[in-house]
Structures are given as C-alpha cells and as structure tokens.
Amino acid sequence: MSKILVIAEHLDGKLNSSTARAVSAAAAVKPEAIDVLVLADNVDAIAADAAKIDGVSRVLTVARAENAHPLAAVLAPQIAKAADGYSHVFVPSTTFGKDVAPRAAALLGVAQLSDVMSVEGTHTFKRPIYAGNAIVTVEAEPSHVVVATIRTASWPAAASGANNAPIEALTLDVTLPSHTRFVELKQGASDRPDLQSASKVVSGGRGVGSKENFDIIFKFADKIGAAVGASRAAVDAGYVPSDLQVGQTGKIIAPELYMAIGISGAIQHLTGIKDAGTIVAINKDGEAPIFEVADFGLVGDLFKILPELEAALG
Ligand SMILES: Cc1cc2nc3c(=O)[nH]c(=O)nc-3n(C[C@H](O)[C@H](O)[C@H](O)COP(=O)(O)OP(=O)(O)OC[C@H]3O[C@@H](n4cnc5c(N)ncnc54)[C@H](O)[C@@H]3O)c2cc1C
Numbered sequence: 323m324s325k326i327l328v329i330a331e332h333l334d335g336k337l338n339s340s341t342a343r344a345v346s347a348a349a350a351v352k353p354e355a356i357d358v359l360v361l362a363d364n365v366d367a368i369a370a371d372a373a374k375i376d377g378v379s380r381v382l383t384v385a386r387a388e389n390a391h392p393l394a395a396v397l398a399p400q401i402a403k404a405a406d407g408y409s410h411v412f413v414p415s416t417t418f419g420k421d422v423a424p425r426a427a428a429l430l431g432v433a434q435l436s437d438v439m440s441v442e443g444t445h446t447f448k449r450p451i452y453a454g455n456a457i458v459t460v461e462a463e464p465s466h467v468v469v470a471t472i473r474t475a476s477w478p479a480a481a482s483g484a485n486n487a488p489i490e491a492l493t494l495d496v497t498l499p500s501h502t503r504f505v506e507l508k509q510g511a512s513d514r515p516d517l518q519s520a521s522k523v524v525s526g527g528r529g530v531g532s533k534e535n536f537d538i539i540f541k542f543a544d545k546i547g548a549a550v551g552a553s554r555a556a557v558d559a560g561y562v563p564s565d566l567q568v569g570q571t572g573k574i575i576a577p578e579l580y581m582a583i584g585i586s587g588a589i590q591h592l593t594g595i596k597d598a599g600t601i602v603a604i605n606k607d608g609e610a611p612i613f614e615v616a617d618f619g620l621v622g623d624l625f626k627i628l629p630e631l632e633a634a635l636g
Contacts (some may be wrong), residue, residue, distance in 0.1 A: 324353035324444050326410040327382075329401055329426075330360045331392075331418045335499055336617075337371035338584075339519055340414035342479035345375050347472040348412050349480065355379040359404050359492075361397050371426040373487040376480050381489045388498050392418055393504035397627035403496045405430060405467055408475035409444070415471035415574075416518065427469035434469050435462055439476035444574035449473070453570045454593030475576035475597040492619035510563060514540075517566060525568055527591075528555035529584020529605065529624060536561045539583060542628050545635060551575070553585045569594035584624050587612025604628070 326348040331338040341358065348356045357380045365383040372381045382404065388396050389556040401422065405411050406422045413419035415437050427434035430490060440448040445462040447470065519522060524546070526539035536556070543550045550562065551568040568575060570590040576597035583604045585591060592615055595601065603616035604624050613619045620627050 324351050325353060325355045325407065326353045326357070326412055327401075327408040327418070328356060328358045328378075328404055329397075329411065329413045329422070330358050330368060331414050331416060332360070332362060332368045335364060335367045337368050338414070338416070338418075339479045340419070340474045342373065342375050342414050342482060343474040343477040344412045344414045344472040345377055345480040346477040347438055347441060348410070348520035350375045350412065351444055353410070354366065354443075357366055357382055357408075358487075359401065360384070361386075361389045361400055363387050366490075369489045371482075371527075373483050373489055374482045375487075376482065376485050378480075378487040381487055381493045381541055383489060384492050384494055386498075391503060391504040391507070392422070393502055394422040394425050396498050397422050399496050399498060400494050401426040402429035403494045404492060407470075410468040410470065412438075413469075413471050415473050415507055419471045423469055430467055430469060430565060432463075432466045432469055434471065434618050435460060435472040436471050436602075438470050439473045450593070451592050454596055455589065467485075473574065476575050510565060515547065515549040517549040517568075518573055518575060520575075521577050522546055522548035522579040522581075523551050523568070523575060524548045524581045524583065525553065525566075525585060526556055526561070527553035527584050527585030528559060529586075530556060530561060531584075533561045538625065538628055542583075542604040542632055545632055548579070548581070549577075553588075553591050582612050584615070584629065585612055586610045587615065 328344045330341045351427045360369045365385045369381045369383045425561045438447045445464045451458045469491040524543040552566040557567045571595045578599040580598035581602045601616045602618045603612040603622045609620040
C-alpha cells in the first residue's frame with residue numbers, strides 16, 4: 323500500500339494553498355495514508371491549517387530555528403530522513419518545490435518526477451513536455467520512493483475545515499549543512515493579489531510598449547481586483563520585473579479569468595495559462611494566435627479599449 327508524505331509550503335506562518343493541491347494529487351493515488359510534513363521555526367499555526375485539509379491522516383512537524391527560511395539545502399536532508407517508510411513524497415511544483423524536491427530526490431538516490439498533472443496508478447503519472455505541447459505518461463520504478471513535484475494548476479485545492487488530523491512533533495536525527503545560510507529576502511512589496519494564486523489576472527505584453535505605459539495594466543487590474551502578469555517580451559524589455567512573467571519559463575497559473583493584453587499568444591506563453599478558466603484577449607491584430615484560445619476577443623488598440631472597459635465598469 324502507498325503512504326504519501328506531502329511537504330507543506332508556507333510563508334509568514336501561513337500555509338500556502340499549493341499544499342492542499344498537492345494533497346489532492348496524493349488522494350488520487352488512493353493511499354493508505356497522507357501525512358503532511360511542516361518544517362518551520364514556529365510550526366503551530368501552519369500545522370493547525372494543514373490538519374484541517376480533507377484526506378490528511380497526520381501532520382508531522384519539525385520545529386527548528388534553522389527552518390525559519392525555506393533553504394533547500396537545509397530542508398532537503400530533513401525531508402529525505404522523514405521520507406523513511408513512505409512510498410511517495412509529493413511537493414508542490416512551485417518555486418519552493420522546484421528548489422527543494424530535486425535535492426531531496428538526490429539524497430534519496432532517485433530521479434525526480436516533475437509536474438505531475440494526473441495520476442494513472444500508484445506509479446504511473448502524466449506530465450507535460452515540450453512546453454505543454456504533448457503529455458507524456460511516466461512510469462516510476464515501484465521499488466523506489468517516488469519524489470514528485472505536483473503541477474498545482476492541474477489540481478484543485480483539497481477542501482478544508484472538516485478534518486482534524488493529529489499533529490505530531492518529529493525528531494529527526496540529521497546533521498544540517500552549514501555551507502548555506504539565510505542572508506536576506508528581497509521581494510517586491512505589493513498589495514495586489516499574488517499572481518500564482520489569484521482568481522483574476524491581467525497580463526500585458528510587448529504591445530503595451532513601455533514601462534510607463536504598463537500603468538494602464540496596473541490600473542485596470544486594480545479596478546477589477548486582479549493580479550498583474552506579463553509576457554516574457556514585456557519582461558525582457560524591462561516593462562516589469564521578471565517575477566510577473568507568465569509562461570513556460572515563468573509562472574504556470576490557473577486563474578478563473580485571464581486577460582491577455584497586447585500579447586500575441588506564443589506557445590511558450592500559452593503553456594502558462596492552459597488551465598485558466600475564461601480567457602479574454604485584446605489585440606490590434608485580428609490574426610494573433612491568442613484569439614485561437616480566447617473565449618472573448620477584442621480586436622483593437624488596447625489604449626482605446628482598456629479605458630472604455632474601465633469606464634463601462636463604472
Ligand atoms: C525557451 C523559450 C521560453 C519562453 N518562455 C516564455 C514565457 O515563459 N512566457 C512568455 O510570455 N514567453 C516566453 N517565450 C517567448 C515567446 O516565444 C514570445 O516571444 C513572447 O511570449 C512574446 O511576447 P508578446 O506576446 O508580449 O510579444 P509579441 O509576440 O511581440 O506580441 C505583441 C502583441 O501586441 C499586439 N499589439 C501591439 N500594439 C498593440 C496595441 N496598441 N493594442 C493592442 N495590441 C497591440 C501585437 O499585435 C502583438 O500581437 C519563450 C521563448 C522561448 C524560446
């Protein structure tokens with residue numbers, strides 16, 4: 323029987339919804355148990371949140387000062403140790419998971435399985451390849467522990483509230499490396515919703531034309547309470563910072579509403595919005611490929627259409 327260890331992702335003492343998405347993927351394996359591992363300095367609030375997620379059997383916590391910041395070099399040896407007795411270790415395929423999971427896999431002597439989008443069997447999974455142009459079925463070696471990252475955009479967050487899983491403190495006999503230490507975290511301060519988990523996203527592309535012009539995107543996003551994203555061309559041109567990039571080499575997102583403004587719809591961009599609900603495109607070129615995937619398309623100048631839309635919203 324399978325036993326799955328899900329690694330909790332958290333920030334500022336709060337559990338990230340990516341964890342509940344990884345729990346959904348774990349539930350699809352139909353395992354005997356799904357345990358969530360919380361590695362933090364203060365574990366209580368995070369563990370309490372994790373214990374409420376449907377399907378979670380136990381929450382295991384390791385409270386150590388060294389776990390105050392998610393340093394992969396520090397977390398991976400603890401994950402590898404805690405993985406003892408588990409058939410699978412699932413980690414969300416977010417920046418956090420992509421950092422920590424390969425290290426844990428290497429320490430366990432296995433190859434990591436990346437971006438699981440569906441579970442076909444206990445050791446058979448589907449994942450995207452070629453920038454999402456093809457889906458490959460992968461079979462993991464049943465005699466080895468499966469260390470997998472879970473493509474969060476492909477999985478709904480498991481419901482929360484009805485469960486009350488036991489929380490157990492774990493003592494892991496593991497020497498942590500001292501070669502990597504936390505110096506400082508630099509992150510863009512923003513009151514806007516987080517791009518990766520927002521239900522509405524407004525993205526601008528090269529068509530927006532300049533850093534200054536991008537204000538029109540920020541203004542419209544604020545009007546509808548959306549997060550802001552961008553194409554790689556807009557990022558490369560310096561209109562916005564790279565953490566706003568959506569696509570193959572940026573963020574993979576699944577908002578309910580995605581608005582692509584002045585974005586042509588290159589395959590590398592579309593792979594980041596494959597799981598979006600409603601897609602709206604505004605582009606002056608009626609032949610732009612974005613219209614092939616858009617549910618609603620407005621052909622015209624974004625500098626004319628956006629103010630009109632904004633006015634119509636009142
Ligand atoms: C390995 C690799 C990885 C990549 N990863 C990513 C990725 O993660 N994300 C990503 O986005 N791209 C990625 N790319 C780049 C991708 O191929 C495209 O070059 C990029 O997405 C184009 O961005 P864009 O649509 O903003 O620009 P363009 O393709 O130049 O499109 C601009 C659009 O704006 C429209 N426009 C111009 N002016 C106006 C106006 N006034 N009003 C309305 N519309 C207007 C034009 O008609 C045009 O369709 C990657 C490429 C490679 C090779």
